[in-house]
Every structure is written in structure tokens, then in C-alpha cells.
Amino acid sequence: MSSQHPGVASNRSCRRRAVLRKASVPFALLAGAVVLGGCKVPTFGAFRGATTQGHAEFKLWVGLFIAGLIVAIIVWALILWAAAAYRRKRPDQMPSQFHANIPLEIIYTVVPVIIVAVIFYFTVVTENQVDAVSRHPAERVHVLAYRWGWRFTYENGQGRPQGVTIQTTAPPRALALPATSSQYPQLVLPEGQTVRIVLDSNDVIHELYVPAFNFGRFAQPGHTNVFDFTTTRTGVFRGQCAEFCGLYHSEMLFSVRVVPPATFGQWLTTEQQRQAKQGATS
Amino acid sequence: MTLIAERPAVIGHPEEHEHGRLGVLGWLTSTDHKVIGKSYMLTALAFFLLAGVMALVIRTQLAAPDSTVVSQHTFNELFTMHGSLMLYLFVGPFAFGGIANYFVPIQVGAPDMAFPRLNALSYWLYLTGGLTMVGGFLTVGGAADFGWVAYAPLSDAVNSPGAGPDMWIVALVLTGFSAIFTGVNIVTTVFYLRAPGMTMFRVPVFTWNMLVTGILILIAFPVLTAALVMLWADRHLGTHIYTVAGGGVPVLWQNLFWFFGHPEVYILALPFFGVVTDVLATFSRKPVFGYRGMIFATISIAALSTAVWAHHMFTTGTVLLPFFSLMSYLIAVPTGIKFFNWIGTMWRGSIDFTASMYFGVGFLVVFLFGGVTGIFLASPPIDFATHDTYFVIAHFHEVVFALVYGAFCALYYWWPKMFGWMLRERLGKLSFWLFFIGTWITLISWYIVGLHGMPRRIAEYSASTGWTTLNQIATAGAFVMAAGVAVFLVNVYVSWRTQVRAPGNPWDGQTLEWAAASPPVHHNFTWLPPIRSERPVWDFNHPDHTTQQVHRKEAATAPSDPAAVKTAHGQDVGEERHP
Amino acid sequence: MKVESRFLLFLSMFAAVTASIYWFTSYEDAGSVMLLAVCLLGLLPGGYYYWWSRRMTPRPEDDANASQSDGAGVVGAFPGSSIWPFVLGLGAAMTALAFVFGFWTALFGLTLAISAVIGVIVESRRGGVH
Ligand code: HEM
Ligand SMILES: [Cu+2]
Numbered sequence: 001m002s003s004q005h006p007g008v009a010s011n012r013s014c015r016r017r018a019v020l021r022k023a024s025v026p027f028a029l030l031a032g033a034v035v036l037g038g039c040k041v042p043t044f045g046a047f048r049g050a051t052t053q054g055h056a057e058f059k060l061w062v063g064l065f066i067a068g069l070i071v072a073i074i075v076w077a078l079i080l081w082a083a084a085a086y087r088r089k090r091p092d093q094m095p096s097q098f099h100a101n102i103p104l105e106i107i108y109t110v111v112p113v114i115i116v117a118v119i120f121y122f123t124v125v126t127e128n129q130v131d132a133v134s135r136h137p138a139e140r141v142h143v144l145a146y147r148w149g150w151r152f153t154y155e156n157g158q159g160r161p162q163g164v165t166i167q168t169t170a171p172p173r174a175l176a177l178p179a180t181s182s183q184y185p186q187l188v189l190p191e192g193q194t195v196r197i198v199l200d201s202n203d204v205i206h207e208l209y210v211p212a213f214n215f216g217r218f219a220q221p222g223h224t225n226v227f228d229f230t231t232t233r234t235g236v237f238r239g240q241c242a243e244f245c246g247l248y249h250s251e252m253l254f255s256v257r258v259v260p261p262a263t264f265g266q267w268l269t270t271e272q273q274r275q276a277k278q279g280a281t282s
Numbered sequence: 283m284t285l286i287a288e289r290p291a292v293i294g295h296p297e298e299h300e301h302g303r304l305g306v307l308g309w310l311t312s313t314d315h316k317v318i319g320k321s322y323m324l325t326a327l328a329f330f331l332l333a334g335v336m337a338l339v340i341r342t343q344l345a346a347p348d349s350t351v352v353s354q355h356t357f358n359e360l361f362t363m364h365g366s367l368m369l370y371l372f373v374g375p376f377a378f379g380g381i382a383n384y385f386v387p388i389q390v391g392a393p394d395m396a397f398p399r400l401n402a403l404s405y406w407l408y409l410t411g412g413l414t415m416v417g418g419f420l421t422v423g424g425a426a427d428f429g430w431v432a433y434a435p436l437s438d439a440v441n442s443p444g445a446g447p448d449m450w451i452v453a454l455v456l457t458g459f460s461a462i463f464t465g466v467n468i469v470t471t472v473f474y475l476r477a478p479g480m481t482m483f484r485v486p487v488f489t490w491n492m493l494v495t496g497i498l499i500l501i502a503f504p505v506l507t508a509a510l511v512m513l514w515a516d517r518h519l520g521t522h523i524y525t526v527a528g529g530g531v532p533v534l535w536q537n538l539f540w541f542f543g544h545p546e547v548y549i550l551a552l553p554f555f556g557v558v559t560d561v562l563a564t565f566s567r568k569p570v571f572g573y574r575g576m577i578f579a580t581i582s583i584a585a586l587s588t589a590v591w592a593h594h595m596f597t598t599g600t601v602l603l604p605f606f607s608l609m610s611y612l613i614a615v616p617t618g619i620k621f622f623n624w625i626g627t628m629w630r631g632s633i634d635f636t637a638s639m640y641f642g643v644g645f646l647v648v649f650l651f652g653g654v655t656g657i658f659l660a661s662p663p664i665d666f667a668t669h670d671t672y673f674v675i676a677h678f679h680e681v682v683f684a685l686v687y688g689a690f691c692a693l694y695y696w697w698p699k700m701f702g703w704m705l706r707e708r709l710g711k712l713s714f715w716l717f718f719i720g721t722w723i724t725l726i727s728w729y730i731v732g733l734h735g736m737p738r739r740i741a742e743y744s745a746s747t748g749w750t751t752l753n754q755i756a757t758a759g760a761f762v763m764a765a766g767v768a769v770f771l772v773n774v775y776v777s778w779r780t781q782v783r784a785p786g787n788p789w790d791g792q793t794l795e796w797a798a799a800s801p802p803v804h805h806n807f808t809w810l811p812p813i814r815s816e817r818p819v820w821d822f823n824h825p826d827h828t829t830q831q832v833h834r835k836e837a838a839t840a841p842s843d844p845a846a847v848k849t850a851h852g853q854d855v856g857e858e859r860h861p
Numbered sequence: 862m863k864v865e866s867r868f869l870l871f872l873s874m875f876a877a878v879t880a881s882i883y884w885f886t887s888y889e890d891a892g893s894v895m896l897l898a899v900c901l902l903g904l905l906p907g908g909y910y911y912w913w914s915r916r917m918t919p920r921p922e923d924d925a926n927a928s929q930s931d932g933a934g935v936v937g938a939f940p941g942s943s944i945w946p947f948v949l950g951l952g953a954a955m956t957a958l959a960f961v962f963g964f965w966t967a968l969f970g971l972t973l974a975i976s977a978v979i980g981v982i983v984e985s986r987r988g989g990v991h
């Protein structure tokens with residue numbers, strides 16, 4: 001980055017340049033974090049994201065968090081320094097009555113504009129990655145949210161029903177169990193493949209929220225939301241309705257199980273047969 | 283008889299005005315902005331305490347997994363009423379109906395608000411509206427339980443039947459009109475009742491912020507009222523404005539609500555920006571740094587705040603993400619200007635650390651991080667991951683806690699002026715530290731538990747989530763904060779029992795309220811100093827230390843005797859009367 | 862009056878610009894209409910003040926060199942005290958509650974509100990009760 005400026009100019013412009021140099025640190029770190037791919041950096045409390053979309057969000061989070069923390073620390077330091085250093089020492093102490101400094105004010109208008117422009121750029125890039133939908137998803141799942149449960153209907157990549165529906169069966173209880181409990185439905189997804197989710201609701205607004213995917217989206221009556229999950233690792237993840245939907249909102253749980261594609265195929269066939277038999281008998 | 287207010291001449295004589303009736307009848311019939319302002323503040327503080335108790339119940343419920351302290355239904359009522367009371371009945375009315383009502387007329391040198399009877403009507407609408415909202419608890423089905431945002435179609439007659447939700451709607455219409463009337467009053471007062479020489483660019487930053495807040499109220503509240511009327515029509519007249527069944531559009535409610543809701547956030551915040559600006563300047567013994575920049579920043583924030591509403595709707599999948607994200611980011615620029623100006627105001631000052639100043643600096647420290655996390659949330663991908671989680675709860679409580687600091691800052695600063703006796707400084711500082719420590723304990727655990735995926739508005743969770751410890755810490759923090767508020771109440775009681783009389787100008791204040799008596803007489807002033815800058819009282823008290831600008835302009839003519847300044851300038855202006 | 866009008870006109874221009882950008886990028890009608898309303902809200906009073914500010918001699922409060930004696934005298938008539946705002950508020954609240962509990966509360970409410978309006982008019986004619 002910028003080289004040193006050995007003792008030049010007046011004290012004043014030197015200080016100003018120091019301010020600028022300080023301000024460039026967040027960008028360096030931000031850029032660094034994004035280039036590194038974010039895999040080596042700490043998570044700052046967040047999930048790394050078990051989908052490609054969620055991981056893109058995670059990288060943005062790390063960059064923004066570092067930039068935000070640096071800005072916060074600089075401003076906090078200035079506030080506390082001013083508060084500590086300029087305490088009244090004598091009751092009759094009379095400070096100089098300066099009240100403006102136009103060049104300084106311009107600097108601290110322009111610098112935030114630049115910061116904003118940079119983070120806006122990274123935001124738009126990430127947002128496009130997260131919201132992109134593939135033309136040829138491997139699988140489609142129609143998710144219906146309702147008070148108080150979920151229904152996952154499997155369709156193939158072309159949207160043809162595959163005869164598999166997973167649904168909340170028990171009525172809401174007074175107390176929530178672990179999300180992975182068999183009380184709640186489980187969405188099974190193939191690892192490494194892109195699955196299209198088609199989401200809506202038939203009563204009030206709900207939100208399909210999978211913390212480990214760093215993703216939530218409203219399920220709304222009258223408006224269908226469409227997005228992709230491209231999972232990156234196997235595992236079981238908890239999910240929950242995040243938008244308040246009435247009395248048993250806290251009980252509206254589900255889980256997501258990501259399995260290797262082969263296992264997914266087996267699971268789908270077994271479920272097809274089981275559900276077909278069930279349909280025949282009932 | 284109607285009082286014909288007269289502007290006192292330069293060297294006035296205290297006029298003995300009638301003080302009106304005393305007692306309950308005096309309170310019911312008063313149209314004095316000072317009485318109304320105090321009523322507003324007191325009522326708002328009562329709602330604050332009530333909503334605070336609800337918060338403690340919520341926190342107690344969440345302190346353990348599988349908790350059954352309250353039922354799910356009660357829990358839903360509690361968070362709805364906690365949020366509604368805090369936002370609709372505490373912060374806004376306290377700041378705008380209370381502090382602004384009391385101090386805007388005084389800061390511009392006016393005898394009262396422009397429309398005193400309308401002002402009184404505002405208060406009565408606020409009080410009846412507030413009682414109506416709380417009254418929902420007395421109905422058979424209980425109070426409203428759809429969150430303070432009342433999203434359609436959850437708020438329709440099928441999903442939320444009963445009188446409680448209707449009372450919530452009616453209450454908001456009443457308090458909405460109350461806010462609109464006060465808005466009209468404040469704007470008119472600032473435009474038409476300023477004292478001679480009080481040009482717009484000499485109006486103190488506090489009053490400027492209240493003026494801009496007033497305009498924002500006029501922009502935002504009518505939209506809310508209209509949205510509520512349509513919601514009522516959906517519930518009772520069989521219209522289908524927000525319900526899909528008859529061809530309505532649920533997301534329309536969100537668009538209307540947040541078009542009110544985001545400006546509302548600044549309606550709550552701008553007043554306290556103003557309070558803190560005045561307080562920092564006074565206790566630093568300096569003029570506000572970048573006075574004009576402050577005002578332009580306030581106006582820009584207000585303007586931008588009308589174009590960011592859908593950042594609350596990123597996860598609906600129905601809004602234009604880049605537009606709202608960019609507009610929201612841009613608000614950081616004027617807010618940043620304000621922060622640096624606040625720092626500049628303290629810079630090389632002579633800072634007196636009173637309790638009020640503690641809360642002022644506390645406001646800066648807390649609000650700053652609320653702003654930073656707000657920037658995170660203005661990024662749609664990050665909002666997808668954290669929307670409706672405790673991360674958001676932490677973000678906006680960081681902001682609203684800062685407003686509570688602003689409220690205490692204002693109370694400690696202006697209490698002597700309003701009541702004529704001082705609050706105890708040491709108890710004030712104790713209250714500050716408790717509140718400050720509690721704030722961070724609570725907020726940090728909320729941020730983390732939110733990132734771990736805990737949604738908001740859940741009545742309970744299972745231990746398998748791993749959220750238990752963080753929730754316990756958060757609850758502990760909430761009780762520490764409550765202790766801070768309790769110390770404030772003790773402070774008021776102690777200071778009231780053994781009163782220390784307040785002088786007219788205990789803090790070496792700069793703006794016109796410090797030229798009035800403590801408390802001010804009826805119609806406020808018996809005497810006004812000449813107004814030559816945005817801090818006339820300071821100029822009068824420290825003629826050798828006025829701001830450079832004034833200094834330069836007047837250096838040639840200004841005699842050192844302040845009384846002479848007045849007459850010197852009185853001569854060269856015609857005898858034009860006030861219209 | 863000049864600063865006041867410029868302040869309102871600035872808000873109005875800002876809303877006009879954002880309204881058009883918003884409309885042409887989203888074609889979302891609710892938000893565009895509301896932004897347009899903001900534009901009008903600034904434009905009407907702002908334009909009026911602007912028109913007026915060019916015609917009037919500056920008021921003492923717009924004059925940087927005015928002294929207190931320039932504004933001395935009557936500022937306006939301020940009602941000393943009045944029971945009618947309270948009655949009107951109560952009446953309005955009871956009328957509003959009719960939307961919850963049925964029209965019977967409106968009977969009381971409207972009675973109170975109408976008497977309050979009459980009361981205020983009479984009071985203003987007589988010069989008010991103190
Ligand atoms: C001691 C201080 C406070 C504590 C401990 C507290 C606690 C809480 C908690 C735990 C919730 C989440 C309820 C949930 O989502 O389940 C909540 C929600 C909320 N709080 Fe507070 N709060 C406090 C002060 C305030 C203040 C000062 C304000 C505003 C001025 C405020 C405004 C809100 C709002 C608007 C909500 C959202 C309600 C909703 O989801 O509909 N709170 N509060
Ligand atoms: Cu829900």
C-alpha cells in the first residue's frame with residue numbers, strides 16, 4: 001500500500017495525511033479478506049455458510065465487520081480521548097472559541113462517501129451471487145409454510161412432482177423440542193448440487209430461516225419467492241420460522257439434512273415407494 | 283381573559299402575570315406549553331417504566347430454556363406492548379411532546395407555542411390514546427399480539443380477532459393525530475414566533491432538529507394513519523386491501539408501514555441528536571463545532587430517511603435491493619459528519635463532567651455502534667442472514683438505548699430549569715454507570731446469540747440450541763439496567779425531599795432558556811439578551827469570548843459594555859412592528 | 862422567511878429526484894406515490910413562503926441586526942387557560958372508541974366534541990376564560 005512520506009510539509013498537512021492513511025486501512029483489510037476467500041479468517045460469531053450462497057454472505061460479513069470495527073474503534077478513541085484529555089482543570093478555564101474548520105469538515109464528508117462507495121460495490125457483487133438462480137437446478141422443492149408447520153414437496157429439475165412430500169405431522173406443542181426431533185419435518189438435500197426452493201405460504205407471513213446457510217426468506221401468501229441452495233458440506237442443520245406468525249411461532253421448527261448425491265437418490269426412491277404404498281392403503 | 287403576550291422591551295421590568303389556576307383544574311385547563319410539556323414527559327416516563335417492567339418479564343421468561351414463566355399468548359402480548367409502548371408512547375412523546383414543547387418556544391424567545399389550545403388537545407389525545415392502547419389488556423382476548431409492526435395478514439380479523447387489536451389501531455390513530463398537531467405547532471412556532479435577531483441560522487441546533495423532526499412527522503404520520511384506517515376497513519368492512527383472498531396485496535401494508543416506520547426512527551433520534559449537541563457545547567464551554575454542517579446534516583438525514591423504508595423488507599423478495607441499500611448507506615455520511623462535529627465540539631474544550639455530560643458522552647459511545655451495525659444490516663446479504671434474529675434486536679436496542687441516554691441527558695440538563703431545584707450529581711453518575719454496564723452486557727450477548735441463529739419474538743427455545751448461557755447473561759444485564767433506572771427514581775425522590783435551589787443559569791448555558799428564571803415565569807421572559815449568534819446568553823455573559831465570527835464582525839463597533847451593544851443596534855433599524 | 866422556504870424546497874426537490882429515480886427503476890407504485898406526496902408537502906408551503914418572502918420587508922427575526930425593541934409589543938393573543946381542549950380530546954377519544962365498541966360511545970363522544978367546538982368559538986369571541 002502507500003509508502004511512507006518522510007518528514008514533509010507542515011505539521012498540519014502531515015496530520016491530515018495520517019488521517020487519510022488510517023482511513024485506508026479498512027479497505028486494505030476488506031479487500032484482503034475478500035481476496036483470501038475468508039476461509040482462514042475468524043468468523044466473528046457468524047456461521048461460515050454451508051452453501052455457496054451462504055459462504056458468499058459470510059465473506060462479505062467478515063469484510064464489513066472488520067471495516068466497521070476499525071471505524072468504530074477510531075471514532076470511539078477520538079470521543080474518549082476528547083472526553084478524557086479536555087476535562088476542566090480550573091473552574092475559570094476558558095477554551096478558545098473556534099467553531100468551524102471547513103477543510104476538515106470536507107475531509108470527513110468525503111472519506112465516508114468513499115467508504116460507502118466501496119462497501120456498496122462489494123454488497124452488490126455478493127447480493128448478485130446470493131440471489132442468482134441456476135437455469136438447470138438438479139432438484140426443485142416446493143416449500144409451503146403454514147400455521148404452524150412446513151410442507152416440502154419434491155419435484156425434479158423440470159418441476160415435475162416426484163411423489164415425495166415431507167410434512168409436519170404433529171400439532172404444535174407447548175414446548176419446543178430439538179429441531180432435529182422427529183416431531184418436525186426434515187428437508188433432505190443433495191450435497192454439491194443446486195436445489196431450487198419455491199417458497200410460499202397459504203395463511204400469514206412466515207420466514208424460512210436456516211442459520212447455518214446464512215439465509216432467510218419470507219414465505220408470503222400471494223407472492224412466491226424462488227432461490228437456490230448449493231450445499232457445500234454434509235450435515236444436519238436446524239431451521240426455524242423467523243417471522244412472527246402467531247401463537248405457536250416458536251414451535252415452527254424443521255431441519256435440513258445434506259447428504260451425498262448417491263444417498264440422496266436412494267433416499268428419494270425409498271420415500272417414493274413408501275409414500276406410494278401409504279397413498280394406496282389410506 | 284385571553285392574555286395578550288407582549289414582547290418585553292430591551293431593559294424590561296418583570297411583569298406579574300397570572301399563573302392560572304392551580305391543582306387538578308389548573309392542569310386540565312392549562313394551555314401553557316411548560317405545563318403541557320411537563321405532563322407529556324411525566325406520562326411518557328410512566329409508559330417507559332411500564333414497558334420496562336414488561337421487558338423484564340420477557341427477559342425472565344427467556345433466561346432459561348423450556349421456560350413457562352408466562353404462557354405463549356401472554357409472551358406475544360408482552361413483546362407487542364413493550365415495543366409499542368416504548369416507541370409510540372415513550373420516546374417520541376417524551377422528546378417531541380415533552381422536551382420540544384417545553385424548550386423550543388423558550389429557545390427561540392417566544393412566549394408560548396403558536397397554537398396553545400391545539401397543543402393542549404395534542405396532550406389529551408396522547409393520554410387517551412395511550413390509555414386505550416394499554417387498555418387492550420383488559421379486554422377478553424387480551425392486548426394486541428402481532429408485534430409493534432402489525433404485519434398483514436397476521437393483523438386481520440381472522441388471525442387476530444378481538445377488541446385488543448382494534449384498541450391498538452384506534453390508539454395509534456389518536457396518538458398519530460396528537461403527533462401531527464404538535465408537529466404543526468412546533469414548525470409554526472419556529473417559523474413565526476422567533477425573537478428579533480433570531481435568524482434561522484442563529485436558532486440553536488436543538489431547535490433546528492426539532493423543526494426538522496416536525497416536518498418528518500408531517501411526512502410520516504399521515505401515511506400510518508391512512509394505513510391503519512385501511513387495516514380497520516379490512517377487519518370490519520370486508521374490504522380486501524391487504525388480504526390475498528379478495529385480490530389485495532399483503533406487502534402493501536409493509537410498504538406503507540415502513541414508509542412511516544423508518545422516518546419514525548429519525549423522529550425519535552433527531553431530537554436527541556439536538557439535545558446532545560447543546561449539552562456537549564455547554565459543558566465544553568465552546569460553540570457547537572460546525573454549526574451549519576450540523577444543520578445540513580440533520581436536513582440530509584431527514585431527506586434520506588424518506589427513501590430507505592424497504593431496508594426493513596429485504597427478505598420479502600419484493601423490493602429493489604440496490605436502491606434501498608445505497609440510500610441506507612448514504613445516511614452514514616451525514617451521521618458521520620455529526621459525530622465528527624460532536625468530537626470537534628469537545629476538542630480542546632474545558633469539559634465539565636456533570637451527570638448530564640456523562641449521559642451525553644454515553645449517547646455518543648452507544649449510538650455509534652448502533653450505527654455501525656445498522657450499516658451491516660443495510661447490506662441485503664447480511665440482512666438475509668440476520669433479519670428477525672436477536673442481531674437485529676441488539677442493533678435497534680443499541681440505538682434506542684442511546685436515545686434513553688439522550689433522555690436522561692436532557693433530564694439532568696434541564697431539570698433545574700423546569701423545576702427550580704437541582705438533581706443530585708453523584709446519584710446521577712451512579713445511575714449512568716449501572717445503565718452503561720448493563721447496556722453492554724445485554725447488547726453483546728444479544729448480538730452473539732443472534733448470530734447463532736436465535737430468532738426474535740420466540741416465547742421459548744430448547745436447550746439443544748445452545749443459547750441458554752447467552753440469554754442468562756442478557757437477562758442479568760437487563761436487571762443491571764433496571765437498577766440504573768431505579769437509582770434515577772431515587773435521585774428524583776431524594777432531590778425533591780431536600781431541595782437545592784437552582785439558579786437561573788447553573789451550567790453557564792448558552793441558549794435563551796438560560797436567560798429565563800428557573801422555572802421560567804408565565805410567558806417565559808421578562809428580559810431577553812441581544813441575539814447576535816446562536817448562543818446569545820453566552821455572548822452576553824462572556825463578551826470577550828464570543829465566537830470568532832461574531833467577534834470579527836462586531837469588533838470594530840462593539841463596546842465592552844453589553845448594555846451598550848443593545849442600544850447601539852437598536853438605533854439603526856426602523857420601527858417596524860411585528861406582523 | 863427565505864431560509865424557511867429554501868429548507869422546504871430542498872426537501873421537495875430531493876423527493877422529486879428520488880421519486881423519479883425510484884419509479885423508473887422499480888415501477889413500484891405505492892412508494893412512488895408516497896415520495897411524490899413528500900415532494901408536494903415541501904413544495905406547497907415552501908413555494909408559498911418563497912413567493913411571500915420576496916414581497917415582504919424582512920421581519921425582525923430575519924434581521925441579523927435587529928434588537929429586542931424592534932419586536933417589542935404585541936406578539937399574539939394567547940389563551941390563558943381553557944377547558945375545551947380537554948373536553949375535545951375526551952370527545953375525540955370516545956368517538957374513536959366507537960370503532961372498537963360500537964356506536965354508543967360515539968354518542969357521548971360527539972356530544973362532548975361538539976360542545977367543545979362551540980365552547981372554543983364562544984370563548985374566542987368573548988376573549989376567553991381565564
Ligand atoms: C431495559 C431495557 C430493555 C430491555 C431489557 C428490552 C428487552 C427487549 C426484548 C427481550 C425484546 C425482544 C422480544 C422478542 O423479540 O421476543 C424487545 C423488543 C423490542 N424492544 Fe425492547 N427492551 C428494552 C428497552 C427498549 C427501549 C428503550 C425501546 C424503545 C425505545 C425498546 C423497543 C423495543 C421494540 C420496538 C421491540 C420489538 C417488539 C416487537 O418485536 O414487536 N426496548 N425488547
Ligand atoms: Cu413464525
Ligand SMILES: [Cu+2]
Nearest residue numbers: 544547593594
Ligand atoms: Cu429503517
